[in-house]
Amino acid sequence: MLSEKDFIPKDYTNTANKGSFEWSAPSNIALVKYWGKKENQIPANPSISFTLNNCKTITKLTFEKKSNNNEDFSFDLLFEGQPKESFRPKIEKFLQRVAIYLPFLKDYHFTIDTQNTFPHSSGIASSASGMAALAMNFMSLEHLLNPDMTDDCFYKKASFLARLGSGSACRSVKGNVVVWGEHNDFSESSNLYGVTFPYIVHENFKNYQDTILLVDKGEKQVSSTVGHDLMHGHPFAQQRFAQAHDNLSKIKEALVSGDVATFIEVVESEALTLHAMMMTSMPYFILMKPNTLEIINKIWAFRAATGIPVCFTLDAGANVHVLYPESNSVKVLEFIKNELVAFCQNSQYLCDIVGTGAVKY
Known part of the structure; x- marks a missing residue:
């Protein structure tokens, strides 16, 4: 090293x-x-x-x-x-x-x-x-x-x-x-x-899709620097850091074995934990918007009804990253267009996929 x-x-x-x-x-x-x-x-x-x-x-x-x-x-x-x-x-x-x-x-x-x-x-x-x-x-x-x-x-x-x-x-x-x-x-x-x-990485995660739903295109309510600083003296900081170590071990196993269910569990928990840290800091912030919650609930309902392994994650903001296997892309995109786009600002979303990194021209 x-x-x-x-x-x-x-x-x-x-x-x-x-x-x-x-x-x-x-x-x-x-x-x-x-x-x-x-x-x-x-x-x-x-x-x-x-x-x-x-x-x-x-x-x-x-x-x-x-x-x-x-x-x-x-x-x-x-x-x-x-x-x-x-x-x-x-x-x-x-x-x-x-x-x-x-x-x-x-x-x-x-x-x-x-x-x-x-x-x-x-x-x-x-x-x-x-x-x-x-x-x-x-x-x-x-x-x-x-x-x-x-x-x-x-x-x-x-x-x-x-x-x-x-x-x-x-x-x-x-x-x-x-x-x-x-x-x-x-x-x-x-x-x-x-x-x-x-x-x-197991075949289940090859060419994984990420559709980014633009719920709020405004400037971030809290800068990343300020957000990170709020972890100093945070009442749950040490538990959170230990949790991240545990979750990294779990997601490593899931990515190798192809365990999509564990992957979903960890990824969604991590997203919500990030926002929970902001809600329980001092000062405290709510970075999600009402439409963020609407999208999350619709993803949960769709997954329960269809068995399709689609999940969400969030950055420190209101936008939602919808993650799903390439093999399910047709049905998930149809679901996004029919049920989720209405909650995006100006109906905007971006389709992305897991990639290989920096490229020289």
């Missing part, structure tokens, strides 16, 4: 004056939730996620060596082709955090041109995909300066860097199932970066 010091490079053997790279990185949906963190984006408990495929950020990084010895970071930001100054503070903070691991950053002027394949105001978190895509680009530049870097080091360091921008971004570098955080069932697991699920 690598330590933080392993990601601080020695001397570079190559030079590069200018060029560009372009990467896409997908969003991901946690099955066992990470909620609560320590200093430097270290998770309070381990998590596991499905990497998505269609909901992704595409980022082009153009770099040119600076002629002066200016010690500041220098970059322009474009979002969907237009200047986006509101993103600047987050990128600046990210660069400050990773500068020790990417010592070339102040040598270049960067243009960061980014776009999402999903609507920016859709309520789908873009920080994971955005930070992962940016980390992949910076690693491509470092690989240019250090061509002897191994693929294993490249991807682990990309995940490590992405984590420093947004914790869950470390799970968006690889696919299809990613574990982040130390856990006894995963000898290679680390708090510093995500690792690919090291066991063979």
Whole structure:
């Protein structure tokens, strides 16, 4: 297992004056939730996620060596082709955090041109995909300066860097199932970066579908940073962290054995526990909307009536991720269109599938 010091490079053997790279990185949906963190984006408990495929950020990084010895970071930001100054503070903070691991950053002027394949105001978190895509680009530049870097080091360091921008971004570098955080069932697991699920996933979970119901497309009521901070001193924090460890063991067994019933039980419990933590924090928040509850109840009724193994999960918001096997997709999509779309804002939903991680263009 690598330590933080392993990601601080020695001397570079190559030079590069200018060029560009372009990467896409997908969003991901946690099955066992990470909620609560320590200093430097270290998770309070381990998590596991499905990497998505269609909901992704595409980022082009153009770099040119600076002629002066200016010690500041220098970059322009474009979002969907237009200047986006509101993103600047987050990128600046990210660069400050990773500068020790990417010592070339102040040598270049960067243009960061980014776009999402999903609507920016859709309520789908873009920080994971955005930070992962940016980390992949910076690693491509470092690989240019250090061509002897191994693929294993490249991807682990990309995940490590992405984590420093947004914790869950470390799970968006690889696919299809990613574990982040130390856990006894995963000898290679680390708090510093995500690792690919090291066991063979049962056929039942291959090409698993995720249809995202956009219940509320507004800005998040509570930022993730604030939400995580509410776990400090939370009356149920320690029980929650222990529960996450137990649930990760259960979902590992389910993914290997093909036990869809246990998978559903754990995934739905995890989603509701995340929201229970917010409702029992101080201050307290209710992140679900009435339509979120309507959708959940309809999913339960549909599953009971048909026996089709469809389930839901939630992020820290009102939108619902509907998870189901590919073999049931026709009937589930028909159910979604007939019964659930009415509860979505402007009847909007996104169809996604489990994917393989970041892609270079």
